[in-house]
Amino acid sequence: MADAITRWIDDYRRAWESNDPDDIRALFTEDASYRTEPFAEPWDGHIEIVEGWLDARDDPGAASFEWxxxxxxxxxxxxxxxxxxxxxxxxxxxxxxxxxxxxxxxEFTEWWMEQDADDE
Known part of the structure; x- marks a missing residue:
């Protein structure tokens, strides 16, 4: 199943770069729950996930990601x-x-913490 997570993250990165609703929907089950923070109200289902994603989207090429x-x-x-x-x-x-x-x-839940610029 480790290959499954690699495929999923590769697909997530593709959606991150494209912001294409079809790429975003393809990541999640129809009844999926996406939390942008552990205690945030989730985006539930494809409609809310796509809307939330696009409201917070990054420009293509804006970031690199290692995991x-x-x-x-x-x-x-x-x-x-x-x-x-x-x-x-x-x-x-x-x-x-x-x-x-x-x-x-x-289900997808993320934590994101800004690193101190002095630590870079």
Whole structure:
């Protein structure tokens, strides 16, 4: 299943760069839940996820992203990442992704913390 998370993150990056609603929808089950912060109200289902994503979208090429799996519990993955905006801050990320049997996310929760510029 580790290949499943690699495929999913590759597809996430494609959607991140394209902001194409079809690419975004393809990542998630129809009833998926996407939380932009652990305690935020989720975006539920394709309509809310696509709308929320596009409201917060980045321009193509605005950031690089490096990641690694730090844990797995069955179909649930814990991913540590670093997002480096070319003209802005760098963020440490933690993602919790619950994959459905078809490889799409049923649940996605992200934490993003701005790194101190002095630490870069």
């Amino acid at each position: 690694r799996v730090v844990g797995q519990d069955g179909p649930q993955y814990f991913v540590e990442g670093v997002t480096d905006y070319r003209e802005g801050p760098t963020y440490s990320n933690l993602w919790i992704i619950l994959l459905a049997p078809d490889g799409r996310a049923q």
